[in-house]
Amino acid sequence: MNMPGKLTLCLAFLLTAPSLAASDTVLTLSGAISDEEIKFTRDDLLGMSQQQLVTATTVTDGRSTFEGFLVRDLLEAHEADGEVVIARALNDYQIEIPISDFERFDVIGALSMDGVPLSPRDKGPIWIVYPRDDHPELQDIRYDTRWVWQLVSLHVQ
Amino acid sequence: MTDVILTRQSPGWAQYAPFLPVLVVFLGSLAFALAKSSALERDMRIAATQNMLWVVSQTQMEAHALALAVAQQDRDESHIEQRFDLTISRLDLLGRGPQARYLEQIGHLQTVNDITAALLELDPQIHGHGDQQHQALFDLTAGLHPQINRIANDVMIEDWNKAAARLDAYRSTQRLVIFAVMAAFLAALAISWLLLRKQNQLHFADVQNLRAAKLLEQERDVALMYRDFAAIVSHQLRTPLSLIDSALHRLERKGDSVTAEDVVERRAVVSDAIGRLTRLSDTVLLLARLDNEQLQADFAVLDMRHVVQSAVAEAQSRHPDRNLLVSCADGSLRAKGDFHLVGHIIDNLLSNALKFSDADRPVELRVFQQGNSVACAITDQGDGIDARDQPHLFDRYFRGKTHKEGAGLGLALAQALAELQGGQISFETWPGKGSVFTLWLPVA
Structure with a gap:
């Protein structure tokens, strides 16, 4: 791929990246929590304490800086009481994640990558990111499958 | 001076010289096997990237879903936009990082970039929604099907080729590892053998030294x-x-x-x-004869009554005025031994009893069986044996503090002869009252 092509593509992304309205729900939390169902906007999530995480991923090159909320914080704030969280993505990808993962590791719901907000046109608006580089045990396909892109809901059970 | 030190030190180092190459082989093979195995271990991790076929099929599916969304009669614009985003996100994934490199290898990166660019030309968030717009989107996405199918096909072939090459690499690594472990094993065997040989040599030298020392001691004893x-x-x-x-x-x-x-x-x-x-x-x-191991007992079944009586008769003839009392227990009283040697022992014990007691005191002989032994106990009423002498009674050339006559050979020989016949001599003594010497022989 030639450089001008790449530049054009990047520009195209910048120009066309859909802007989320402040009122849009980006994440739904349900199941064994304080309320029946809680909807979050991107601003709600940005309002939480933000954590930075630098790590490589299996689908990108080099180490990237991710920023977002600790999944642990979100679950604690809404009194999640269960063993697992069923994470679902925009395309209906679904996986069970043990809650112990969030206790053992600083797993974040990343809202931006390298300073650029994640978008539904890449892996956003939320990408579950594990501190892969800090824990060799996380460098395993069984954990890779828990890195849910385009996360839309978490169901505690 | 330096020469002397060197020559003294060199054998110390030299003795480990044969170990060095073997040790190098051993450690080298192990290190090699370890490195190869750990490389294999690292390579065996499955990366999500390697699931290219899944990523391509996801792209295919999203493009298909987008085509269906725009073709629907009652079009839901937000649904179309979501489908559009998802399709773009999959194409974005294919066009980045490891996925992009993979596609470049099989010559499809440009295809993916072209598709992405073409799709973004029709972005409904910029160009809005309308029949013409939707028709164009439908035409484009429906036409993507064979192109993405082509990519999926080539990805599959590439994956299988890579998997086969990977397995080949594993196999050859495994062969190398097996070979290295075998080499390490052989080296370990060689080291063990060398160590064992060294130890044997040392042991042999020790034995030689010990033997020499023993011989020297024996010679000294003999001289003495x-x-x-x-x-x-x-x-x-x-x-x-x-x-x-x-x-x-x-x-x-x-x-x-x-x-x-x-x-x-x-x-x-x-x-x-x-x-x-x-x-x-x-x-x-x-x-x-005993010392030169030329003395062999001529074993026979001895009637101890007979042996004792003949010894007493001979002693009595030498000492007609002494009172010799013989008492034999009931039963067979048969022992296993050599008639002449047993006679010699009894004669010796009897002579001592006579020698070390006053002439007016009787000497008593009792023959009896106890357990698996036949005993002949000879009791005198002499002065008994000094406590200091008792431990040395059977030592050769030992003569008591009080009785200095004799060669100091009799009891030593008697004990040696008793042992030669599987028996022994024991004694008890009471100072001022007398002693009992008992010859024990195995029952026949």
């Missing part, structure tokens, strides 16, 4: 023994000889006035002296 032997035996020989000599001198001095009585008296002295000489030479001969 001959010295003692010569001193004591010559003294013991001289005593009866001088008795004979003086008896003959007396007869000579008396000349014609020798009476028959004188002759009988001197004859008794001479015969006693000859008896002592005979027994001494017997003892010395037996000892010599």
